[in-house]
Amino acid sequence: MKRRHSEFLCPKFQAAMEILSRPWNGLIMATLEGGGTLRFSELRERLDAMGDRMLSERLKELEASGLIQRRVSAGPPVRVEYELTEIGHGFRDVLNAIGRWGERITTAAKPRKRA
């Protein structure tokens, strides 16, 4: 949400793309949308090939953007859980649109090689 990259594009679209164009952010949000409240280890388990450190950084960013919420419940044992905020849940419509588009992409004929 820091920069505008083009004066020809809607600033709100650019703000949203700033979040989505970072690796894993879309997948993390989709995982929380589908899974509800999840612990770090549960998120980690559902996102193959994603390292702990990367997940931790992304969660901090998404929290700072107001899209997810981190909750710590008094222990023992202390539980740290993550869930989407109300704004974060608004991602559902984007998720569905991306899913439908993904369907068209993956069922399309193989692309031609560049001449």
Add this chain to the structure above:
Amino acid sequence: MKRRHSEFLCPKFQAAMEILSRPWNGLIMATLEGGGTLRFSELRERLDAMGDRMLSERLKELEASGLIQRRVSAGPPVRVEYELTEIGHGFRDVLNAIGRWGERITTAAKPRKRA
């Protein structure tokens, strides 16, 4: 479209996110959606802070994914132009959903600092 990152998420969503989660791809496609057929220099001009080399790489990738089409018209002067394919135009719905979500993100109250 190479990998699946999670067995908990729709593979089609993941294929689409694989494209969208690379820097600039969403902005390039949105620019072509709004601008029609554009030359390299025109695209470059509309995407501030994007280097020639990065733009060139992204265009090749998007072409290989079947989302944009590169057309060379006989010269002189030779014109190289880019436009969305039919599948690429299907991005419009995603673009609109992202724009609406962006509206909610940017009008939301400032996020709290992490405790």
